[in-house]
Amino acid sequence: MIWIMILLFFLLMFFGVPIAFAMGASALMYIMVEGIPLSMVAQQFFSNSQSFAFLAIPFFILTGSLMVHGGIAQRIIKLADTMVRQLPGGLGCVSVVTSMGMAGVSGSSVADAASVGSVLIPEMKRKGYSSSFSAAINASSSVVGIIIPPSSTMIIIAWLANLSVAQMFLAGVIPGILIGVAFLFFTIFISIRRGYPREQRATFSEFVTSFRNAIWALILPIVLIYVIVFGVATATEAAALAAVYAFLVGTVVYRTLNFKKIVASLVDAVYGTAIVMFIVSTSTIFTWVLISESIPKMLGEMLLGLGIADWGLILLLVVIMLLAGMVIELVPNLFIFIPIFFPIAQTLGMDPLHFSIVMLCTLALGLFTPPVGSTLYISIHLAKIDMEDTIKDIMPFFLVGAVVVLLITYIPALTLWVPSIFM
Template identity: 40%
Template sequence: MSLAVLFGVFAAGLLIGIPVAITLGVSSLAYLLYQGIPIVVMPQKMYAGIDSFVLLCIPGFILAGNLMNSGGITERIIRFANATVGWMRGGLGLTNVAGSMLFGGISGTAVADAASLGGVLIPGMKKAGYPADFSAAVTAASSTVGPMIPPSVPMIIVGALSGISVGKMFLAGAVPGILMGLAMMVTTYIISVKRGFPRQAWQGWGELLRSFMGAFWAIFMTVLIVGGLMTGLATPTETAIVACIYALIVGRFIYGELPLRKVPGIIIESAVASAAILALVGFANVFGWILVSERIPQTIASAVLAVTDNKYLIILMVNILLLIVGMFMETIAALIILFVPLLTLAQGVGIDPLHFATFAVLNLMIGLTTPPVGVCLFICSNIARLPLAPVVRAIMPFILTNILVLLAVSYFPPLATWLPSILMN
């Protein structure tokens, strides 16, 4: 009955639209009260969930991304991407995907990608003659590349939960992220040719070189982050702080578009965004502790293993489960609640933890573009000023493309494990 209270309150909260973090907290509190457990357990478990040195890099990477974005990075990345692929059929759509791949190395979050690039590219694509639904769909879909290419907030969460090196997690996501981007560019090109979308004139090698030099300092941040982790000169948290200092110097003194008077506001904005993530982590940790105390992970593992111990079937079952969960739950909450139980199951059948973590995060990234709780879908629909239904229809080819990449990463482990094995051993 106590579990019925927990899941009943949780489901009711989601159905009436209460934010996931609050729903997790309220349902956990209802369980504690029903069981007669002192509610002082709740703040204790919340604190335990966020008391991690690794999690300190989340505010750092968010601040670094906001500083770079306020310092003119978005326009420079779009200009470079446009000079590179804009001359092809559907060039602005290809620019959209390429821009997301480059921007992903700065922000670490899909939501920041969708809001920043979408605010510029969706109106631009509509003005150039692209349908509004396609413009919103390609922006929402391509934004999911961001958390796969380092740095990545979901990867940091997974590292904190499992003890897997965050540096290895960052590198494990790089190849799948690039595959996602390339696959979506192919999809964009095919749709553009079929529907006769416009193309731009080739702007010349001079513009390509100028745009690259303009975007160089922004792109170099990814090299700085990965290089610091690979060489072992800095922890993820230290790397995040270095990235903040670098972003401030580039935005203020190299690009010259970041007035110092704006910095306090950017810091406050980043602190609020970080607090929202860490509050979600705290509430989800209470929820997860309840599941563990009720032996839910062991029950799930036993139930699945009673059906099959074939790891390929288990990978398929886990992917189906996470795709369904991603439709209804925010990524970080889903990771905190489900990752450890599913990792235990995966390790029980011989799946490498790094490989499992990579395809689990990729899976939940797809959930950011699926209704009814696809955050990136909502952001891009609002920017395009469209109802959700036409954007959902337009995004289906991209979701199918990403699912194909997910299956490739799930069933061919070297796509996730090869890069960390050669760079961090």
């Protein structure tokens, strides 16, 4: 029955059923056929959502929403513009650097793709960039939004793997920057080959002005990481403080948040939280069934029994996650792979914190790959093109990201060095 459940899960996804409903329905089928009391469904559905750590998620989503509706994206875009617009493919470089800056503000790849892409994709098309390349840059660079802290996805991983949120945030700094820089250099390389335009170098006074306008947004991630790392506040408390900070910056400092925008921010936060927590809840039921049938243990023993060298088995885990990221959304993948792959990684001698970041970066690449890439869907909508038209431009970014993931996988210091300094 467990294999029928898994088959039903993939069949439902194949016919277009949303991933959260597919996981919940297949698990419910198993529970009913096996005669397990339905009260277990309700218990598993609500048990994990009652975690105090998960309370940080709506606050982080609200913070990002307040920042975006308060015009923070435009200020960060302007700052990035004064920094890198003189490079080959200047607007493409601005898109990548802006995504890296927005990562510390919104903590959401989807929000970054929407807010940055809505401004830069039309402008890039107007300046002669192809629609597919404009969409590819926006979709790929926005994935750093969940890798560079703060990140609500990191909170989910930390809770599932019983890790420190503070350590997770610190561990994501270098990998997130590495992926962003790799995309930046690749954008420059492609722009030189295609002859995309450079923009006029910004003056020093322009840079100072744009930096001064964006400084309140740039301070936020620094303060957040400081209070969490040094124990001033828990991740949940820091998230609540961040929401208050975003509200005050938008209403008092920038004066761009009016009543209508505040209501829109609250609505976005409600929708965003509901989506994330519904996926978490249905994934919990599915994972509970797998664990109760010892599927993670069985698969782990099977993989360890293949007789592959440690480095080869680690590579196999990464490849499996890369492929899974293309067809299943990120959060459900976490609930599936953490129980299965974490014991294997520990058996192979990998630090749990290191492997958690490897998993995050690997699955994040699926956000901009077909057929389910959320940032890709947003970007092609903004660029007004079909998904098929972006394949030739999106796959090179995927390959570049995969190379960086391998570097992060086989060089643990890239992940563990920053946490070792502060923790």
